[in-house]
Amino acid sequence: MNQTFQDELAGMLGERVSFSLPLREQHSHGEGYTAKGMPDAVVFAESTEQVASVLRLCRKHLVPVVPFGAGSSLEGHVAAVRGGVSLDLTRMNGILQVSAEALDCRVEAGVTREALNAHLRAGGLFFTVDPGADATIGGMAATRASGTNAVRYGTMRENVLGLTVVTPAGDVIRTGGRARKSSAGLDLTRLYVGSEGTLGVITEIQLRLQGLPExxxxxxxxxxxxxxxxxxxxxxxxxxxxxxxxxxxxxxxxxxxxxxxxxxxxxxxxxxxxxxxxxxxxxxxxxxxxxxxxxxxxxxxxxxxxxxxxxxxxxxxxxxxxHASKWLAPGKDNMGTDACVPLSEFSACINETKEDVRESGLVAPLVGHVGDGNFHLGIMHDPQDAEETARAEALAARVAERAIRYGGTCTGEHGIGLHKRRYMAAEHGAALDVMRAIKLALDPDNIMNPGKMLPDGPGG
Structure with a gap:
């Protein structure tokens, strides 16, 4: 990051940008089995217009941008592996509109799941997607989050009606809307939901709501x-x-x-x-x-x-x-991983996985959102022990590969981030080239969360 860019950024944002080491360290990783990547600056955006201004400046200087929410992601999504700006959206925490009649609402990206439901409760409504962590809605949309309620209410894919997105060029677009269905044009909302910050920055989300059960x-x-x-x-x-x-x-x-x-x-x-x-x-x-x-x-x-x-x-x-998994193995790290398979294959895949865990000699508790074929392993290991860490990584790799072999996916809800990029070719085949083409078309300078999701190649 050159001095000219830093001066322009500071001049534009004032106290909303920080170059301090503690804040940069805080924004260098998420939770779980962490991969660190130190950003050169942390920007606290307070509006869509500010996000657009930051992206225009970053594109001008070819500086990477990594969107940051609650920091609860598990696959290295928020690590600034190529430096640049960590764009913190937590100050964008406004609940912009709620309609009990239409069962929908519009929120800024930094609103957390628990804050939204606390606001909705008095009106007899709730937002259904519950990944466990008190994640931001923007982060949940970016990672296509799921959770314990998905078997009845669906994931973020089913519950996001529309978005406001800032493109890498700094343009502001709106996708989708409030209608429950549409046949007009390409479904850009579904393109950005689950894009993990690689195509643009989600700043507002239109959400489907439900009435509180009787x-x-x-x-x-x-x-x-x-x-x-x-x-x-x-x-x-x-x-x-x-x-x-x-x-x-x-x-x-x-x-x-x-x-x-x-x-x-x-x-x-x-x-x-x-x-x-x-x-x-x-x-x-x-x-x-x-x-x-x-x-x-x-x-x-x-x-x-x-x-x-x-x-x-x-x-x-x-x-x-x-946290209970860490209680089982004090002093060890939790290499959390997940996978998802068709329900018809769930029993066979789970049984094979549990036998694999036994043979590994590792403590690796299993929990599953079994209603939709999704399961998680918390693989406990000592990161200072190279041999044990290698066994843990090998076990995680076999979980992903096994799920794909059973006709499933290497991740049902954690996302790809850094850690699962190597499985994308096996899971998607030639479709991976289409993903790369989309990335290249929307982000030709590769400033949006570079080094994530797509394996190295055009647009990666």
Whole structure:
């Protein structure tokens, strides 16, 4: 980064730009198995117009731009591997419009998921995508986030209606709109959702909302055999039971949750965490139907949690799985990875994965959003131990490769970032060249989050 650019940036933004080492370090990585890349400057944008001005200046000087939200990404998305500007959008936290009649809202990119739902609650509404972390909505759109509610309500792909995007040239465009469907032109909204900051900067998001359910019932059920838990899930989905959440924790992950989250009354066994939304009679009927299915697959210790505080305890424990994994192996890092396969292949893929974990000799608890075939491994390792780290990386690689072999994807929700670029060719084949062509057309100078998502090649 040359001095002329720094002077122009500081002159344009004043105190909204920082060159301090602590702030640059803070913006050099996300969570999880971190890859660091130190930016040369951190910019705190406060409006779409400011983002546009920054991008025009960066393009003029060919300076890389890395969008930054809550910093909760797990695959190295926010590491400034080629230096440049870390563009922090957290000050863009306005909730611009909410329509209870249309069941939608428009927010700035820096609004967090929990802040949005706190605002919506008084109006009887909620935003459904729940990745666990209190991520920003802009970051969730950029990574096509998912989470525990996806089995009923879908991912960010289904819940983003439109966007405001600043292109690498500094132009401001709006994609999509408020209509629930359209046949007009190319679907640019879906192009930018999941683009991981490589095509432009998302500054506003139009979101689909839902009414708060009249009744919510959570439930848990434990199993002696992991295969029986998977069989219960598969049969429940085939039977049409209306589940809002259906999570599967293996016995290792349950040991961590029991210890870290102080879950009382649970054993270290494969466990389903369930939730049903609807009318009081409907959720009761679905919960009873699920209990009957679980019993048929030798499930036991089936119990309901209807009071809000009971449900909160359960789902807080589920969302704290990452920290519970670290509790299992003090002093070690969590190399979190995920994959997703067709439901018809889920049981075989999971069983093979668990056998692989056993043979690796590593502690690697498994948790799955089993309603949509997505699962996560938290591979614990000592980053100072080269041999153990190599085993952990090899295990993560086999998880990705196995998922692709079973007709799935190397990531169901974490995204590609840095760590999974090497699997893109195996998963996408010749379509990867089309992605590169799009990147080259929209960002010919390759200033937008360079070195991410696409393997080295034109536009990479």
């Amino acid at each position: 009744a919510i019932v959570a439930a848990t059920c434990q199993f002696e055999r992991f295969e029986d838990a998977v069989g219960t899930v598969t049969t429940a989905l085939q039977s049409g039971l209306r589940m809002a959440r259906i999570e599967l924790l293996d016995e290792v992950q349950m040991r961590g949750c029991i210890g870290y989250s102080r879950l009382e009354g649970f054993e270290e066994k494969p466990t389903l965490f369930l939730e049903f939304h609807g009318s009081p009679s409907g959720v009761r009927e679905d919960a009873e139907g699920m209990q009957e299915l679980a019993l048929a697959f030798n499930g036991n210790l089936f119990r309901h949690a209807e009071r809000p505080e009971e449900r909160t305890l359960l789902w807080k424990a589920r969302h704290n799985c990452y």
